Each structure stands twice: as structure tokens, then as C-alpha cells.
Amino acid sequence: MEAMQITTRHSYAAAPEAVVAMMADEVWLTEVARQAGAERWEVSVTESGSFVHAELPAPDKARRFTGASLAIDLTIVWQPADPDGSHHGRITVQIPGMPASMAGTGMMTPAAGLTTPRTEVDYEAEFSINVPIIGRSLESAAAPYVRRVINSQQSVGNDYLAGRLT
Numbered sequence: 001m002e003a004m005q006i007t008t009r010h011s012y013a014a015a016p017e018a019v020v021a022m023m024a025d026e027v028w029l030t031e032v033a034r035q036a037g038a039e040r041w042e043v044s045v046t047e048s049g050s051f052v053h054a055e056l057p058a059p060d061k062a063r064r065f066t067g068a069s070l071a072i073d074l075t076i077v078w079q080p081a082d083p084d085g086s087h088h089g090r091i092t093v094q095i096p097g098m099p100a101s102m103a104g105t106g107m108m109t110p111a112a113g114l115t116t117p118r119t120e121v122d123y124e125a126e127f128s129i130n131v132p133i134i135g136r137s138l139e140s141a142a143a144p145y146v147r148r149v150i151n152s153q154q155s156v157g158n159d160y161l162a163g164r165l166t
Contacts, residue, residue, distance in 0.1 A: 005127075010123075010153060010154045016081065020081075022157060036149040050076040053072070053074075065131075070095065072095055106121055
């Protein structure tokens with residue numbers, strides 16, 4: 001069975017180095033978890049990346065497999081800047097105890113030709129739930145939920161870069 005493709009683009013009013021620093025800030029990570037609807041979370045940042053362990057209410061269609069909540073482990077790793085200022089990244093999501101995962105890449109590039117700094121972040125990932133027969137329908141049910149969690153990064157990032165998070 002082929003994994004479900006998830007792509008999205010975020011745009012931030014800041015240079016790539018500021019966006020990389022934001023994504024490695026526990027304040028930003030905490031707010032992403034909170035806005036994603038997490039009931040409990042732990043965040044940490046090390047030299048090897050940013051990590052979030054969050055427990056969220058499980059989607060209705062998944063509750064018979066997961067129970068009322070769903071644990072998610074998110075890892076974000078950005079590489080040092082390329083000569084053009086862009087960054088390559090890797091994002092992985094593991095769901096402990098479930099045959100589901102997401103793995104993908106991020107490409108962070110400075111927007112060209114603007115008088116103020118702007119960074120575009122493109123994500124491409126494969127999301128899969130490896131349950132015979134019903135895996136694809138569970139993926140379809142969970143995909144909007146996964147996209148909502150990913151896209152919450154945009155609004156949290158806008159608030160962070162505007163100085164509205166403390």
C-alpha cells in the first residue's frame with residue numbers, strides 16, 4: 001500500500017536564520033503543541049533537533065484502536081544553511097504503540113526580490129497507517145487532522161515572529 005502524500009507551504013516574515021531559531025525555541029514548540037489541541041506535552045531542544053511529545057484527543061475513527069488519547073512524537077531537524085541561505089530539514093512523526101508514522105522533508109528558502117526578509121518553508125511528507133484492509137480509510141480520516149497540526153505552525157510562527165509569544 002502506498003503512503004498518503006501530504007504537502008504544505010508556510011511563509012514567514014523573517015529571514016531563514018530567524019525561522020530556524022524559532023523552530024528550535026521551546027516557547028514556539030510549546031505553543032504549537034497547545035494549538036494542536038494537546039492535553040499534555042513535553043518539548044526539548046538539543047544539538048540534534050527539536051522534539052515534542054504530545055498527547056492529543058484521538059480522532060473519533062481511531063479511538064477503537066488508540067483509546068481516548070493519542071501520543072505523538074515529533075522530531076524536527078534543520079541542517080546548517082546552504083550558500084544561498086536555504087536550509088534542508090527532516091520531520092518525523094511517530095505514534096507510539098500504533099502502526100502509523102509520517103516522515104518527510106522541509107525546504108526553507110529566502111524569498112527573492114523583496115525589500116523585507118521573507119522565508120518560504122515547503123514540506124513534503126508521507127503519512128501511513130499500516131493496518132490491513134482499513135489502513136487507507138484511517139489515513140483519509142486522519143489526514144485533515146495531521147494537516148491541521150502541521151499548519152498550526154504557520155499561525156504560531158506569525159505570533160512568535162511578531163513578539164506575541166512569551
